[in-house]
Amino acid sequence: MTLKERDKKHIWHPLTQHKLHPEAIAIVKAKDCVLYDEDGNEYIDAIASWYTCMYGHCNDYITDKVSAQMKQLDQVVFSGFTHEPAIKLSEELIKILPDNQEKVFFSDNGSTSVEIGIKMALQYHSNKDNKRNVLIAFEDGFHGDTFGAMSVSGLSVYNGPFEEFFITVERIPTPNGSNNLDVLNKLKSIIEKNKVAGFVYEPLVQGAAAMKMYDAHGLNDILSLCKENNIITIADEVMTGFGKTGTYFASHSIETKPDVICLSKALTGGLLPMAITTCTQEIYDAFYSDDIGKGLFHAHTYSANPIACTAALASVELLQSEVIQSNIKTIIESHKDFGAKIVNHPKVKSIRQTGVIFALDLDIEMERYGNLRDKLLNFFMGNGVFLRPLGQTIYIQAPYTISKKQLDKIYKTIEQALEIV
The missing domain is CATH 3.40.640.10 (Type I PLP-dependent aspartate aminotransferase-like (Major domain))
Incomplete structure (x- = not known):
């Protein structure tokens, strides 16, 4: 029996209407900016798992410190x-x-x-x-x-x-x-x-x-x-x-x-x-x-x-490290470049950015939790990017450790998504 099948037996998930969304994706591993599911799929965590894992998943510096503390x-x-x-x-x-x-x-x-x-x-x-x-x-x-x-x-x-x-x-x-x-x-x-x-x-x-x-x-x-x-x-x-x-x-x-x-x-x-x-x-x-x-x-x-x-x-x-502060500046500039590229797209109503937080609104009316939103979510996941739209808004808040290649994939996937709405 898969993890997804076992999950359905007892677990009640947050922010979920289980009659409409009967299955959850089973994640078995996470490292840096990537989530891995039980079927071998990989997903770039473009929202840092609800803005938490800002230094990447299972960051060695943090886990080493915690491991030592657990023994004391x-x-x-x-x-x-x-x-x-x-x-x-x-x-x-x-x-x-x-x-x-x-x-x-x-x-x-x-x-x-x-x-x-x-x-x-x-x-x-x-x-x-x-x-x-x-x-x-x-x-x-x-x-x-x-x-x-x-x-x-x-x-x-x-x-x-x-x-x-x-x-x-x-x-x-x-x-x-x-x-x-x-x-x-x-x-x-x-x-x-x-x-x-x-x-x-x-x-x-x-x-x-x-x-x-x-x-x-x-x-x-x-x-x-x-x-x-x-x-x-x-x-x-x-x-x-x-x-x-x-x-x-x-x-x-x-x-x-x-x-x-x-x-x-x-x-x-x-x-x-x-x-x-x-x-x-x-x-x-x-x-x-x-x-x-x-x-x-x-x-x-x-x-x-x-x-x-x-x-x-x-x-x-x-x-406070030089590496993370430098990465933050790089992400900010990268988002600005993407924003300038996407702002005049016919399906984009508006864009906005504060720091590493980037958001765009689609020029289409959508329910916060509706079929079109689900279609977008499924498209992103199917293309290996975890983005979680808030109604008509697509936003990025990736870990500070994200690479340029991973950011570029996030941007490209959003551009591709604009073609299906």
Whole structure:
């Protein structure tokens, strides 16, 4: 019996309607930028497996570090204990984060990193005897699948059955350069009418919204207004963090820095699940009290797992290396060249790029999960490239270790796909 056949017996896959998609491709091996399935097929991982494996799959530098750590300390409760991998990671991470970040809180996935950020914002005001019960978020944002994270997400395709249970959230459009003043005026009106605790946002690029990119100056004005009104700003850098926008973090491209930053995905180079929520000293100080009830009572069994911390530390080291930084610049320029080539194609509506993130919109209406989207996905896989369209949007977010030959194959496959839509 094949892996695909065995899979169908017990497994319920994420983001899958199994009646429409009864089979999953069985991957048996991954190395660098390539996935290998049980039938001997190879696929270039052009989205780094949901933006995680940015240094390539099974990166030897990361796996060697993790292998050594596994023989020394595998797991220990992080409440009342600490260890070198967590301490060292916190030290190295703070060095490359925006300079207002001081404290590091560990969890285990992107949704929970946002959940913790939301809790920080709500409890910050409560601890100061000034309860606030409203959050602000962008339209079309996506922040995860736990209830707080769903509350601030604006994509109803994910959230529909649960919306009546959500935290109160007011939404504003993303600034695009021409609507900045209107967005700011709407934000002012919301602040005047509500007790706003925090603003949650994906800086510069909204990933699940089909790589929607927006104006940095407009975002800066929003953050400045939030600061003026003591609204905690929470940057969800789960997708954008660790070099993808051209700087270590997207927040480095914005003058006004967030109070809280949420991290996961590429944090460990895709090797192990882990997340981190960082914050300023001011946020931390609001929880520092003789009153135990003012502490942040949120915990995960595997918080700051030593093996995951080791993977993250190795990934941070790789990110700062000359090789990876050079590769990032090469990918950015390569995408620009491809964009210039493809922009006037009759089936391309528009293109956009931020850092290594490249996206194009097809000049055709498509359902987010529909037959035409499936046709494209199957075409890409059939040609040995793992690209996962978001409706009419085809995007690339490949590992930093990708070769020119592999990039050229991705581009060529996209051009060929334009002929079948």
